[in-house]
Amino acid sequence: MSDLINIFVKAAFVENMVLIYFLGMCSYLAVSKTIKTAVGLGAAVIFVLAITAPVNWIIRETLLVEGALSWISPALADQSFEFLGLIIYIGVIAAMVQLVEMVIEKFSPALYMSLGIFLPLITVNCAILGGTLFMIAKEYSLAESTVFGIGSGFGFFLAIVALAAIREKIKYSAVPAPLRGLGMAFIITGLMGLAFMGLMGIKL
Amino acid sequence: MSEVNTKKLLTDPLDDNNPITVQVLGVCSALAVSGSLKNALVMAVAVTFVTAFSNLTISLLRNYIPSRIRMIVQLVVIAFLVTLVSISLKAFLFDLSKELSVYVGLIITNCIIMGRLEAFAIGNKPVDSFLDGVGNGIGYGLILVIVGFIRELFGTGALLGFTFFGEEARHGIDFLKHGFFNDFFHNGLMVLPISSIFILGILIWIQRSRNAELIDIS
Numbered sequence: 001m002s003d004l005i006n007i008f009v010k011a012a013f014v015e016n017m018v019l020i021y022f023l024g025m026c027s028y029l030a031v032s033k034t035i036k037t038a039v040g041l042g043a044a045v046i047f048v049l050a051i052t053a054p055v056n057w058i059i060r061e062t063l064l065v066e067g068a069l070s071w072i073s074p075a076l077a078d079q080s081f082e083f084l085g086l087i088i089y090i091g092v093i094a095a096m097v098q099l100v101e102m103v104i105e106k107f108s109p110a111l112y113m114s115l116g117i118f119l120p121l122i123t124v125n126c127a128i129l130g131g132t133l134f135m136i137a138k139e140y141s142l143a144e145s146t147v148f149g150i151g152s153g154f155g156f157f158l159a160i161v162a163l164a165a166i167r168e169k170i171k172y173s174a175v176p177a178p179l180r181g182l183g184m185a186f187i188i189t190g191l192m193g194l195a196f197m198g199l200m201g202i203k204l
Numbered sequence: 205m206s207e208v209n210t211k212k213l214l215t216d217p218l219d220d221n222n223p224i225t226v227q228v229l230g231v232c233s234a235l236a237v238s239g240s241l242k243n244a245l246v247m248a249v250a251v252t253f254v255t256a257f258s259n260l261t262i263s264l265l266r267n268y269i270p271s272r273i274r275m276i277v278q279l280v281v282i283a284f285l286v287t288l289v290s291i292s293l294k295a296f297l298f299d300l301s302k303e304l305s306v307y308v309g310l311i312i313t314n315c316i317i318m319g320r321l322e323a324f325a326i327g328n329k330p331v332d333s334f335l336d337g338v339g340n341g342i343g344y345g346l347i348l349v350i351v352g353f354i355r356e357l358f359g360t361g362a363l364l365g366f367t368f369f370g371e372e373a374r375h376g377i378d379f380l381k382h383g384f385f386n387d388f389f390h391n392g393l394m395v396l397p398i399s400s401i402f403i404l405g406i407l408i409w410i411q412r413s414r415n416a417e418l419i420d421i422s
Contacts, residue, residue: 022397025231026315083291086309087283094276123275126232126313133309178412179405182228186405193398 004147006203007140011151014202017127018159019193024127028160029185038164041122042157044100046150048122049131052096053149056089056132057142064088089132090123097123127156163188213335217343220415223316224347225408230316234348235400237307241364244352246300248345250293250308252338254285255317259325259337266326278321279312286311316344350407351400359394 017023024045031041063069066080101119105112112119122128131152135145166188175184223229230251237247261281262269269277290308293301301308311317320340325333357363393399 020397022235022401023232023310025235026229029228029231083287086287086290086312087280090279090283090312091276094279120275123279124313124315124318126310126315129313130310176409178416179409182225183405183408183412186401186408190398190401190405193401197396197398 004143007144007147008151008154009202011148012155012158013196014199016155016159016196017130017152018156019189019196021130023130024125024156027122027125028156028163029182029189032160032164032167032185035161035164035168038160039157042153042160044119044122045125045127045156046153048093048097048100048128049149049153049156050146051100051149052089052093052128053131053135053152054142054146055096056092057135057140057145059088059092060085060136061142085136090129093128093132094123127152159192162192210332210335213332214339214342217336217339218346219343219411222343222347222411223319223340224344224404225411227316227319229319230314230344231404233307233310233314234344234351235404236397237304238348238351238355238400239359239395239397240356241349241352243300243304244345244348246293246297247304247307248341248348250289251311251314251316251344252341254282254289254311254314255320255341255344256334256337258282258285258317259320259333260330262321263325263328263330263333274326278318282317282321283312316340347404347407351403354403355394355399358391359399361390 011017015021018025018028027041032038060082064081064085066082067077069079069081070077097120101112104119131149134152135148138148140148163185167185170184170188179187217223221227224231224234233247233251237243258278258281262278265277286309289311290301293304293308320337324336328336353363
């Protein structure tokens with residue numbers, strides 16, 4: 001159990017997707033103009049990451065790793081299909097995003113309306129595919145990769161809401177004109193990243 | 205298509221319509237792999253290859269793809285090209301592919317590629333789309349190489365294996381032996397990925413000071 005908590009804290013803070021690995025930067029910078037949209041996108045990312053990480057784990061273990069298909073014929077015992085990984089993972093992510101979109105539309109139209117365009121955009125958010133690829137690189141078990149997915153999503157949520165809050169305030173400051181908007185967002189992100197680097201090496 | 209416009213397709217993304225600093229696409233990988241000039245160059249070539257050929261493919265298919273499923277079709281084309289790149293990197297430049305690790309796979313979700321497919325290739329002729337892809341790939345590579353150059357030079361005092369600054373330079377090239385460069389201490393911050401965020405922010409600042417049209421009004 002403490003293992004899982006450790007993975008969660010590590011994924012959310014110590015190895016924050018956005019501020020340490022710089023994944024999901026594009027939507028992070030583009031959607032952080034107001035807190036409201038930032039919360040919406042953050043929540044959707046948590047959701048999708050929490051589903052795609054375990055699903056991709058199961059697919060990889062049962063279909064792709066070496067010898068996984070040996071029950072079909074003994075000839076496949078030393079066959080590995082990992083070279084198909086990228087195509088399959090991105091397919092799963094696209095399908096999951098579509099599914100999540102339909103479920104939310106059916107059961108909570110209000111939330112669906114407030115998320116709007118951000119739901120389909122999640123497909124090409126590098127943080128999602130990054131979550132799957134990191135989970136594989138770290139050789140997690142099923143439970144661990146689920147927790148890792150949720151933790152990474154939470155880290156993204158934290159980072160994007162924090163940036164949106166700062167950007168809402170900084171509108172009232174005298175920033176040099178060429179630096180306004182994107183330039184300032186970069187520098188704020190840099191400072192936040194420096195702060196998060198202070199957490200490096202923490203273990204529970 | 206006249207000569208001028210074809211040229212514009214190639215040169216516009218280098219500065220006025222740069223994918224990273226103006227369109228805000230493909231920032232993730234730009235920050236993470238720009239630690240050394242070599243990585244930046246390889247990544248630039250890989251991304252240019254994928255953008256150019258995915259643009260070409262989608263543009264050739266553009267009249268046959270139903271618009272409802274175009275995202276999936278685009279992703280499959282991109283994933284195919286990225287798998288090609290990833291496998292050939294492993295075959296020919298194994299050490300480098302270890303160093304770039306997940307970031308080669310992440311070219312799939314590099315928004316430059318998807319963005320250009322959506323914005324350009326889906327509605328334009330194959331040759332133009334190909335040039336647009338090459339232009340945007342090079343625009344991306346240009347930023348990557350600038351950031352990689354600054355980070356490697358000031359972070360380690362070396363470039364592509366040649367030492368210029370710091371303690372080691374004393375034993376290196378003759379004309380650098382007695383310069384003031386020898387007193388330069390390596391800047392540890394530059395080695396960390398975080399520095400590329402500041403460098404990009406400053407690049408944007410410089411670019412927008414030169415070209416007032418790009419300034420955010422809001």
